Amino acid sequence: MALGHLYIRVSTDEQADKGFSQRDQEERLRSYCKTHSIEIGKVIFEDYSAKTFLRPEWTKLISELKKTKGKNCDYIIFTKWDRFTRNTMDGYNVINQLMGYGIIPMAIEQPLDLTIPEQKLMLAVYLSMPEVENDRRGLNVKYGMRRGRKEGRWMGMALPGYKNRTREDGSKYISLNQPEAKHMKWCFETIAKDIYPTEHVWSLAKQKGLKCSRMSFWAAIRNPCYCGKIIVPKMGNEEELIVKGLHEPLISESLFNDVQDVLEGRKKNQFIKQTTPKQLPLRSFMICPECNRILTGSASKGRSEYYYYYHCKRPCQIRFKADEVNDYFDAVLRQFVPKPGMAALYRDVVCDTYNNSNGAIQEERKNFIQQITDQNNRVTKSRELLLKDIIDGDEYRNLKVEAEKTIGKLEAKLKDLNEKIAHDLDVFGIVDKAIENLKNIAELYKNADMEGKQFIIGSIFPKKFVFDGEIDRTAPMNLAFHLIYQINSKLQKKKAVVKSKIRFNYGQVPGAGVEPARFPTGV
Structure with missing residues (x-):
């Protein structure tokens, strides 16, 4: 008596849409085997797509057939050819493989005698129809998702910070x-x-x-969904589009553009090193006065303990004791504490400056509008050049895409500016809070963790500064801190700048003794 393995496959979609239940297939296959006197070997249940033969149960079956060379099997029986495969090319390859082992694949509802050449025409139909059906279904889904994106709907799993939801009418949104x-x-x-x-x-x-993997995070921060935009990918002759989404934006468009500038390197990076010993908060902020390279920091092991230094890299010999530099910076911070009675002056200056800036904001608004008009005029001129055959279609499309991208950024900035004008900002409250923080800046810095200390340093000095025992007087400084520094300096009778009494013998390597004489290496 011939021996056959029953292969029963469903996929979730087919089971829901067409009722291809495993139980129903098994009943029909067992009935067929009984009628045709075929002994049943294994019954393989598969819940996997037929687009590929890389299916768990099928892979196990083929592995066993390879070991036995098909000696313990005459047939692999299934209900229809679409249960066997939905990929024509893969289907032919696997059929040839099975026939090589002397095993005949058999569909009981679409029977074929593969020894008859003419029957191969029907086999081609049976194998290609499921693939055509799959391709048509996939194309319909693709067109439907594209239409949904054009309408501003988010399609697929929500990004971190959003959640997929369903309305009462069944429509989905994020x-x-x-x-x-x-x-x-x-x-x-x-x-x-x-x-x-x-x-x-x-x-x-x-x-x-935040619950988000590294790769998902990098993909998310580049997705304009967060600023209320939906990307419609390029398809056929249709170019990629970015449309306004129906969901609530998390951030402004201008903030999203600023982030993209940082990621693409259009902003000069002033990164803080991630792993920094607590004894070296100023590492990577200072520039060597001799060779203009960034000063790093490390520890040198003495006889009984470690000693920390800020230093340059070889062959440069510049280095400073970390504890003395840190004490010096603490003294610098105290220079930004408003002197008694000066807090009110600082408050008045900032508020007056803000009130006087309304005219500048209006001027900036006019400037943005003019730039948008110029870009639109550029597109119009490019269209005229296209009609006159001075430029070709590709050149026109490139110019148009570039102009539209610039217009999008300008419109985002204009929107933020209009919101600033529309909302009455509580400047007095913000300044009062800032003054309280400035009064306690030294304590805030002292009690902060490494992240907090480096944030304070980066807030005061947005760019790296040259350090030669003192911070260079021309070092770029945050305007708010610079204003406090100027107001405090006016109180000095003779000196405009308060210098530290600490002296640094940079460039000199100490002799042997309690501390080692060798140059420290990075940690």
Whole structure:
């Protein structure tokens, strides 16, 4: 008596849409074997797509048949050829493989005698029809998703910070999901400041509670969904589009553009090193006065303990004792504490400056509008050149895409500016809070962790500064701190700058003694 293995396959979609239940297939296959006197060997149940033969149960079956060379099997029986495969080319290859072992694949509802050449025409039909059906279904899904994106709907799994939801009428949408949305917004705001590396921002966000893998995070921060936009990918002759989404944006478009500038390197990076010993908070902020390279820091082992230094890299010999530099910076911070009675003056200056800036904001608004008009005129002129055959279609499309991208960024900035004008900002409250923080800046710095200390340093000095025992007076400084420094300096009778009494013998290597004479290496 011939021996046959029963192969029963369903996929989730087919089971739901067409009722191809495993139980029903098994009953029909067992009935067929009984009628045709075929002994049943194994019954293989598969819940996997037939687009490929890389299916778990099928792989096990083929592995066993290879070992026995098909000696213990005469047939592999299934109900229809679409249960066997939905890929024509793979189907032919596997059929030839089975026939090589002397095993005949058999569909009981679409019977074929593969020894008759003419029957191969029907085999081609049976194998190709499921693949055509799959391709048509996939194309319909693709067109439907594209139409949904054009309408501004998010298609697929929601990004971190959003959640997939369903309305009462069955329509699907995404909405903000707290607290992940708050964490993602913090990530965008922090990356835009360009103080920490993006990897470090992701690590800090995970500590705050963000649940997102590294690869997903990198993909997410480049997706304009967060600023209320939906990408419609290029398809056929249709170019890629970016349309306004129906969901609530998490961040402004201008903030999203700022983040993309940081990621693409259009902003000069002022990264803080991620792993920094607590004794070296100023590492990577200072520039060597001799060779203009960034000063690093490390520890040297003495006889009983480690000694920390800020130093340059070889062959440069510049180095400073870390504890003396840190004490000096503490003294610098105290220079930014408003003198008694000067807090009110600082408050008045900032508020007056803000009130006087309304005219500048209006001027900036006019400038943005003019730039948008210029870009639109550029597109119009390019169209005229295209009609006159001065440029070809590809050149026109490139010019149009570039102009539309610039217009999008300008419109985002204009929108933010209009919102600033529309909303009455509580400047007095913000300044009062800032003054309280400035009064306690030294204590805030002293009690902060490494991340907090480096954030304070980066806030005061947005760019790296030359250090030769003192901070260079021309070092770029945050305008708010610079204003406090100027107001405090006016109180000095003779000196405009308060110098530290600490002296640094940079460039000199100490002799042997308690501390080692060797040059420290990086940690």
